[in-house]
Amino acid sequence: MKVTLTVxxxxxxxxxxxxxxxxxxxxxxxxxxxxxxDVLNDRLIGKGEEPVAFDHDCREGICGSCSMMINGRxxxxxxGTATCQLHMRKFQDGAKITVEPWRAASFPIVRDLxxxxxxxxxxxxxxxxxxxxxxxxxxxNLILIPKAVADSAMDAAQCIGCGACVAACPNGAANLFTAxxxxxxxxxxxGQPERWERVTNMVQTMERYFGSCTNHGECQTACPKExxxxxxxxxxxxxIKAQFKQRRLASQRG
Amino acid sequence: xxxxxxxxxxxxxxxxHPAPKEGRRRPFIVEFYGSAVAKKWLMxxxxxxxxxxxxxxxxxxxxxxxxxxxxxxxxxxxxxIGEPILPRTGLLWILRFALLGAVVIHIVSAAQLTRMNxxxxxxxYKAPRDYAAATFASRTMxxxxxxxALFVIYHLxxxxxxxxxxxxxxxxxxxxxxxxxxxxPIAIVYIVANLALGVHLYHGGWSxxxxxxxxxxxxxxxxxxFAIGFATIVVVGNVSMPxxxxxxxxx
Ligand code: HEM
Ligand code: SF4
Ligand code: FES
Numbered sequence: 001m002k003v004t005l006t007v008x009x010x011x012x013x014x015x016x017x018x019x020x021x022x023x024x025x026x027x028x029x030x031x032x033x034x035x036x037x038d039v040l041n042d043r044l045i046g047k048g049e050e051p052v053a054f055d056h057d058c059r060e061g062i063c064g065s066c067s068m069m070i071n072g073r074x075x076x077x078x079x080g081t082a083t084c085q086l087h088m089r090k091f092q093d094g095a096k097i098t099v100e101p102w103r104a105a106s107f108p109i110v111r112d113l114x115x116x117x118x119x120x121x122x123x124x125x126x127x128x129x130x131x132x133x134x135x136x137x138x139x140x141n142l143i144l145i146p147k148a149v150a151d152s153a154m155d156a157a158q159c160i161g162c163g164a165c166v167a168a169c170p171n172g173a174a175n176l177f178t179a180x181x182x183x184x185x186x187x188x189x190x191g192q193p194e195r196w197e198r199v200t201n202m203v204q205t206m207e208r209y210f211g212s213c214t215n216h217g218e219c220q221t222a223c224p225k226e227x228x229x230x231x232x233x234x235x236x237x238x239x240i241k242a243q244f245k246q247r248r249l250a251s252q253r254g
Numbered sequence: 255x256x257x258x259x260x261x262x263x264x265x266x267x268x269x270x271h272p273a274p275k276e277g278r279r280r281p282f283i284v285e286f287y288g289s290a291v292a293k294k295w296l297m298x299x300x301x302x303x304x305x306x307x308x309x310x311x312x313x314x315x316x317x318x319x320x321x322x323x324x325x326x327x328x329x330x331x332x333x334x335i336g337e338p339i340l341p342r343t344g345l346l347w348i349l350r351f352a353l354l355g356a357v358v359i360h361i362v363s364a365a366q367l368t369r370m371n372x373x374x375x376x377x378x379y380k381a382p383r384d385y386a387a388a389t390f391a392s393r394t395m396x397x398x399x400x401x402x403a404l405f406v407i408y409h410l411x412x413x414x415x416x417x418x419x420x421x422x423x424x425x426x427x428x429x430x431x432x433x434x435x436x437x438x439p440i441a442i443v444y445i446v447a448n449l450a451l452g453v454h455l456y457h458g459g460w461s462x463x464x465x466x467x468x469x470x471x472x473x474x475x476x477x478x479x480f481a482i483g484f485a486t487i488v489v490v491g492n493v494s495m496p497x498x499x500x501x502x503x504x505x
Contacts, residue, residue, distance in 0.1 A: 006381070008380070019380065019381075069379065069381075071381075071384060072379070072381060072382050072383040072384030072385075073383075073384050073386065077384075098381040100379060100380060100381055103375060103377050103378070103379055104374060104375055105270050105373060105374050105375060105376050106269065106270060106374070119269075168386075170371075170375075170383075170385075170388060170393065171371035171374060171375070172371065172374035172375035173371070173374065203289065203291050204289060207270075207271050207289060207290045207291070207370075208269040208270065208271045208272070208273055209269045209270055209271075209374075210270060210374050211270070211290075211370055211371040211373075211374030211375065212290035212291075212293070212294065212367040212370050212371055212374075213290075213291075213294065213464075214294075214367075214371075214392065214395065214461065215392065215457075215460070215461040215464045215465070216387060216388035216389075216392045216393070217387035217388065217392075218385060218386060218387045218388050220387070221386040221387045222386070229464065230469050230471075230474070232464060233463070233464045233466075233467045233468065233469030234467060234469060235291075235467075236291055236294070236295065236464065236465060236466070236467040237466070237467025237468075237469070238467070239289070239291045239292070240291070240292065240295050240466075240467065243285075243286055243289075243292065
């Protein structure tokens with residue numbers, strides 16, 4: 001098949017960017033969207049032009065590196081699919097496809113389609129961990145966890161940190177990412193000792209870098225892991241509770 | 255062509271929302287209000303207060319359909335509630351100040367969060383976005399909110415202070431309403447403003463549950479229904495009055 005790609009080209013962080021259009025033919029419909037870019041880049045290099053810089057690593061939907069705004073949607077039109085898992089058969093022959101980088105103040109463009117997502121690291125550093133004694137692994141089933149809780153925590157833990165939620169949000173808010181990173185720990189017994197500190201610190205760090213949620217719901221539609229905005233509500237609830245909590249009584253249930 | 259953006263490192267060292275100065279303890283209220291999640295929580299709480307008012311206000315005013323005496327007596331009663339423990343119009347003034355406070359918190363938070371969101375996405379997407387979930391209502395909250403606020407000011411001038419251009423006599427609530435709503439342009443203003451309120455409540459009546467953290471698989475589906483039901487009742491009730499007067503059904 002043949003596609004017309006309109007791609008954002010920007011040589012560096014402070015350079016001026018613009019769209020370039022490339023006709024790419026002899027595209028197999030079994031290719032992934034990233035392989036389409038591999039083909040394009042090979043041809044660009046062959047012609048002595050600069051290849052398009054884009055982020056990628058695992059190419060199987062688990063690392064969260066790939067990040068392209070495809071036809072106005074993060075990771076393209078397919079639900080629950082990262083760019084690397086998006087196949088060309090999902091597009092019509094002769095399709096016109098526009099690709100640009102994530103845009104957010106705290107995701108500055110490094111080059112072409114590559115953005116710096118280290119603001120996410122700042123959020124996780126501020127509380128996305130538990131303090132546990134390391135050493136030999138504890139016995140299984142020592143801490144009992146209701147099935148529903150384990151399922152919910154695992155749903156949140158699926159977040160791969162790709163940033164599609166921020167890219168999709170009209171406010172440039174990172175509430176879905178932050179909620180996922182907070183709640184997979186706050187739901188579990190192991191996360192309880194630091195529960196209130198975690199939610200306070202991570203929300204406040206998030207607010208230094210990103211916008212504020214107005215419950216549009218764009219993020220959960222864009223999320224390749226289909227993380228639900230239910231977690232945002234749970235995060236909001238924990239955050240408000242944490243503000244009113246008497247710290248001395250914080251280890252009590254409820 | 256985009257603006258020249260900053261180097262990534264410089265950008266991240268100057269975040270959207272500066273951190274408070276180290277080592278300075280601020281009063282709890284200031285600390286609390288400093289957070290966007292808390293501002294949204296306050297917007298939901300004040301939004302509920304305003305929804306309570308809007309609903310009671312509508313129910314009370316529907317006495318228009320029970321005749322002049324019924325409506326005027328109700329208006330008189332509003333001044334008496336709380337007596338004798340409070341002076342005449344005492345409770346009314348307490349409620350008025352509570353509402354004013356709620357409106358101020360709601361609007362100031364909305365304005366500050368809007369600014370924060372603009373800073374969080376200074377460069378817009380250069381190609382058209384394809385929204386998948388955001389609704390007309392959710393994307394126009396600022397505008398429907400502003401329309402409602404401007405309308406409330408006009409509405410107070412028109413029917414509370416009597417400076418809206420129609421013949422107005424203190425205490426003659428029924429007649430004042432008829433005098434005002436008989437004017438076609440004014441009836442249209444009331445109708446449009448209440449439609450805007452309905453759109454605001456279609457999103458707000460749902461969104462507030464998320465902001466308050468009221469999320470439970472058992473009732474999540476009902477949250478949207480609640481918003482639709484509430485917005486519909488308010489719009490039908492409030493729009494009916496100018497419509498009935500201007501078409502001469504009530505006079
Ligand atoms: C009768 C008047 C009003 C009522 C009953 C009302 C009600 C509500 C409710 C219930 C919410 C949802 C709260 C949340 O989830 O955060 C909301 C949100 C909001 N309101 Fe109002 N409001 C009123 C007036 C206004 C005015 C005058 C403005 C502004 C100028 C305004 C601007 C907003 C904005 C920007 C939001 C953000 C909502 C979002 O996107 O989630 N509102 N309102
Ligand atoms: S919540 Fe979803 S969209 Fe956001 S960073 Fe995690 S995986 Fe990506
Ligand atoms: S490249 Fe790893 S998720 Fe797409």
